[in-house]
Amino acid sequence: MSRIDIRELAKQWGLVVAVDQVSFTVAKGSLTVLLGPSGCGKSTILRLIAGLENVSSGSIAIGGNEVTHMDPAKRGVSMVFQSYALFPHLNVRENIIFGLKVRGISQSERHSRLDESARMVGLEELLNRKPAQLSGGQRQRVALARSIVSRRRVCLMDEPLSNLDAKLRAEMRDEIRSLQQKLGLTMVYVTHDQVEAMTMADQVVLLKKGRVEQIGRPHELYERPQTTFAAQFMGSPPMNLLKLDLIEERSALAVACGGTLSPDRLTDGYIGVRPEHVQVGSSGLPVRVSATDYLGAETVLRLAHGGQTLFGKIDGHRRYNPGEQLHVSWSEEAVHRFGADGIRIEDPYRASS
Amino acid sequence: MPAAILLIAFTHYPTVATVIDSLFSKATAIRPSRFVGVLNYQRMLDDPIFWKVLANNAWFALGTIPTSIALAILMALFVNRSIPGRSLVRMAYFTPTVLPMIAVANIWLFFYTPDIGLIDQIASWFGFSGHNWLGDPTTVLPAIMVMTVWKEAGFFMIFYLAAMQNIPPELEEASQLEGATRWYYFRRVMFPLLMPTTLFVLVNAVLNSFKLVDHLFVLTKGGPDNASNLLLYYIFETAFSYFETHFAAALTVVLLILLSVMALLQFFLLDKRVHYR
Ligand SMILES: Nc1ncnc2c1ncn2[C@@H]1O[C@H](COP(=O)(O)OP(=O)(O)OP(=O)(O)O)[C@@H](O)[C@H]1O
Ligand SMILES: [Mg+2]
Numbered sequence: 001m002s003r004i005d006i007r008e009l010a011k012q013w014g015l016v017v018a019v020d021q022v023s024f025t026v027a028k029g030s031l032t033v034l035l036g037p038s039g040c041g042k043s044t045i046l047r048l049i050a051g052l053e054n055v056s057s058g059s060i061a062i063g064g065n066e067v068t069h070m071d072p073a074k075r076g077v078s079m080v081f082q083s084y085a086l087f088p089h090l091n092v093r094e095n096i097i098f099g100l101k102v103r104g105i106s107q108s109e110r111h112s113r114l115d116e117s118a119r120m121v122g123l124e125e126l127l128n129r130k131p132a133q134l135s136g137g138q139r140q141r142v143a144l145a146r147s148i149v150s151r152r153r154v155c156l157m158d159e160p161l162s163n164l165d166a167k168l169r170a171e172m173r174d175e176i177r178s179l180q181q182k183l184g185l186t187m188v189y190v191t192h193d194q195v196e197a198m199t200m201a202d203q204v205v206l207l208k209k210g211r212v213e214q215i216g217r218p219h220e221l222y223e224r225p226q227t228t229f230a231a232q233f234m235g236s237p238p239m240n241l242l243k244l245d246l247i248e249e250r251s252a253l254a255v256a257c258g259g260t261l262s263p264d265r266l267t268d269g270y271i272g273v274r275p276e277h278v279q280v281g282s283s284g285l286p287v288r289v290s291a292t293d294y295l296g297a298e299t300v301l302r303l304a305h306g307g308q309t310l311f312g313k314i315d316g317h318r319r320y321n322p323g324e325q326l327h328v329s330w331s332e333e334a335v336h337r338f339g340a341d342g343i344r345i346e347d348p349y350r351a352s353s
Numbered sequence: 354m355p356a357a358i359l360l361i362a363f364t365h366y367p368t369v370a371t372v373i374d375s376l377f378s379k380a381t382a383i384r385p386s387r388f389v390g391v392l393n394y395q396r397m398l399d400d401p402i403f404w405k406v407l408a409n410n411a412w413f414a415l416g417t418i419p420t421s422i423a424l425a426i427l428m429a430l431f432v433n434r435s436i437p438g439r440s441l442v443r444m445a446y447f448t449p450t451v452l453p454m455i456a457v458a459n460i461w462l463f464f465y466t467p468d469i470g471l472i473d474q475i476a477s478w479f480g481f482s483g484h485n486w487l488g489d490p491t492t493v494l495p496a497i498m499v500m501t502v503w504k505e506a507g508f509f510m511i512f513y514l515a516a517m518q519n520i521p522p523e524l525e526e527a528s529q530l531e532g533a534t535r536w537y538y539f540r541r542v543m544f545p546l547l548m549p550t551t552l553f554v555l556v557n558a559v560l561n562s563f564k565l566v567d568h569l570f571v572l573t574k575g576g577p578d579n580a581s582n583l584l585l586y587y588i589f590e591t592a593f594s595y596f597e598t599h600f601a602a603a604l605t606v607v608l609l610i611l612l613s614v615m616a617l618l619q620f621f622l623l624d625k626r627v628h629y630r
Contacts, residue, residue: 052526073532085523089545098541099531150531 002063002076002153002186003028004049009058011044011210018044020210021058026203029184031177033197035233036207042190043082045207046156049188050079062154077154078147082162084139086131092118093127096145117149120179137168144176148183155180157189161196173200194234198222206230228342231272237300237311239272239336246306249285256284258332269345270338275300277334278312280320284329289320303328368609374602393603403604405579406587409494413583414562416498417505422554424502425509426547430539432510433517448507454567461500462487462572487573490580497572497581501565509554516550517543552619559615563608584608 004026011019019041026032034042047053049060051072059068067075086095093114100110118124121141131139140160147155160176161169177200180187191197197204198218206213206221206229213233214226225231225239232238247253250263257271280301287303287310294316301312301320312328320326337345378389397403432442452460464471465486473484486496520543528538566586573581582590585608592601 050526050530052529072530077530079527079530081523081527083521083523085521085527087524087542089542089548098528099533102528102531102533102537 001028004032004154004186004188005059005061005064006045006049007059007061009045009048009060010056011041011048011053012056018210019048022205022207022210022212023058024203024205024212024215026186026188028186030202031180031185031187031189031200032203032205033201034188034190034205034207035192035194035197036213037192037233039209040207041210042192042207043158044210046079046158046188046190049075050077050156051075075154076152077156078150078152080143080147080155080157080160082159084131084143086139086142088131091128091130092123092134092142095131095142096123096127096149099146099150113149113151117145120148121145121175136164137172140164140172144179148179153184153186155185155187157187159190159192161191162193169196176200194236198234206233224344225272225336226344228270228272228338231336231338235274237275237313239274240278240310241270241272241338242305242308242310243270244268246308248306252285256327256329257335258330260332261335269340270342272336272338273310273330273334275311275313277330278303278310278314278328279330280312280314280318280326281329282327284327287326287328289322289324289326291322292320371602371605371609374599375606377599379597379599393600394607396600397603397607402579402582402587406582406584409580409582410563410584412494413498413501414559416495417501417562418555418558420498421502421505421509421558422551424506425513425554428506428510429513429517432514452504454504454565455570457500457504458568458570458572461496461503461568465496465572487581488577490577493573493577493581497568500568500572501562505558505561509558512550512554513547516547520546556616556619559619560612563612584611 006025007023009019009022010017022041022045024032034045036042044053048055049062051067051070055068059066061067062075062077087098090098096117097110097114100113105113114127115124118127121144123138123141123145126134126138131142134142140163143160157176161172164172173196176189179185189196189200201218203215204218204221205215208229214221214230216224218234221230222234225234228241231241242253244250244253244266245268247266250266253266253271254261254263257266278301285305287305289301290304290309291302293300293302297316298313299316299318299320301314303310303312303326310328339345375393376388378392467473467485467488470486472486473481476484484492486492524542524546525538528542533541563584566583566589569581569583569586576582579587584604588601588604588608591597591604
């Protein structure tokens with residue numbers, strides 16, 4: 001009824017290609033996060049789905065109906081803008097029911113829908129305030145209520161939490177996710193924050209320069225990144241990538257990787273290791289500690305080998321001093337292998353050339 | 354302090370002096386000026402020209418202000434869209450404003466000249482005979498109003514344009530997604546958000562409608578038969594053509610009171626509806 005199918009979607013402005021052959025499907029009642037760095041086309045895709053921009057080529061279907069050139073209001077989508085787009089001269093109540101009034105919905109129904117949605121986001125007390133008299137988090141809730149009250153099955157959100165502080169962001173994240181699940185909304189959620197993507201998404205669409213880099217569940221992106229870009233975008237600190245042709249001590253590296261990879265297979269491309277898989281020990285790759293960040297539960301070590309930097313995440317109470325020489329290693333299963341082109345090589349044992 | 358001195362020297366002192374002047378009679382060769390109380394004001398009430406001029410001014414204000422504001426909003430809406438050569442179009446609209454009123458009046462004098470003027474020439478292609486627009490008491494005031502609207506609308510448009518560009522485009526997009534038509538968006542969102550500008554423009558327009566005289570010098574000198582005479586021009590004539598300085602002072606006081614009352618009324622009546630923040 002409300003699944004979204006996007007096929008070979010493209011958008012150009014003159015020579016600027018903002019969205020390039022993007023295809024993905026959002027299952028009914030699920031939450032898909034569009035993730036990527038600034039300028040990769042996330043907002044543009046969202047606006048194309050909403051109908052606020054014209055499609056250059058490709059198609060969009062919502063609930064099985066082709067909507068590519070349909071009027072935005074007829075597509076049955078609601079949208080939460082990054083700036084909230086609240087009407088400054090209307091109070092919270094009028095802001096929430098604006099769309100219901102436009103569509104001529106009866107007063108009694110407006111009333112009950114207003115009550116219901118205001119209760120869901122906890123705004124009952126604030127209905128008579130103007131947006132200027134609200135905090136950032138409360139404005140965010142008004143925007144959410146406006147989306148809920150429309151009873152549209154598809155909800156689009158463009159970085160809705162980026163103007164909030166870290167604590168509130170975590171709170172709202174959970175709240176949006178539970179509302180989405182409770183109401184069974186089909187949601188497309190834009191963010192550049194991989195933590196939001198990891199915690200909220202049923203499916204992540206990772207974008208880079210207008211193209212899809214990888215689509216999958218959050219753990220798939222984390223555990224099996226298809227490219228070095230995906231490997232480094234997910235996780236904080238990001239995955240360590242060692243460029244193999246810069247490494248002299250191949251046999252030490254082979255030992256660090258658990259010993260089953262033969263050194264002559266580690267010639268070009270990259271190997272990737274998550275910081276949490278790095279272990280400090282007596283054998284393996286020799287490194288020098290260049291900085292330590294004590295974070296309480298854990299310590300992030302910044303390690304140098306030759307010209308390359310690695311991060312290691314270790315227990316909080318182990319102390320290392322900058323300048324100290326260590327050896328690091330990791331288990332064989334922790335190794336991700338990428339070719340020189342940055343594409344994942346599936347079986348590290350056969351990764352020779 | 355220096356500011357206070359300047360304010361007193363250039364604003365308060367002349368005002369007070371004018372009020373005092375208005376209470377004295379005109380000095381003649383045989384009789385010096387003496388205190389006459391409100392006699393000048395009584396004379397004003399009996400002066401048919403004063404009432405005529407006041408009525409003219411009211412019509413002038415009613416005819417020019419709503420039209421120029423509506424036109425200003427329309428032009429600003431049009432120019433606010435992304436059209437090719439936008440800055441050129443904006444300049445074109447703004448040109449009347451940068452011209453001095455005297456120059457504008459001269460241009461329109463050419464438009465309005467009977468038979469050889471632009472309007473009559475165009476009318477003659479369609480078979481209409483010439484008309485003395487500025488010489489006919491029934492058309493002279495409307496003719497001047499058209500010219501004023503032409504000049505003021507471009508000026509007000511600049512304020513509206515600036516205000517419109519301060520409205521975030523997401524507001525229109527959000528209402529578009531809700532199914533609002535352009536007109537609904539204008540009525541319920543844009544126009545209310547433009548209210549502060551409208552108040553500012555309205556106050557200016559009202560003050561202007563009582564302050565404008567330059568064009569009367571060039572076009573009509575208030576005639577024919579005071580059909581286009583406005584309050585300030587009447588004051589000017591009284592003071593400098595008839596040398597009735599004390600009567601002119603009384604007229605000036607009335608003008609000042611009128612302007613203050615109108616400015617205050619507008620602020621108090623509209624204030625509540627304007628400040629949405
Ligand atoms: N109206 C426009 N005209 C021309 N180019 C545009 C327009 N809108 C966006 N772009 C370009 O399209 C590309 C994608 O923009 P978009 O806003 O979708 O990025 P984004 O992923 O949302 O970035 P951010 O995280 O910074 O919001 C950018 O290079 C941008 O400059
Ligand atoms: Mg964006």
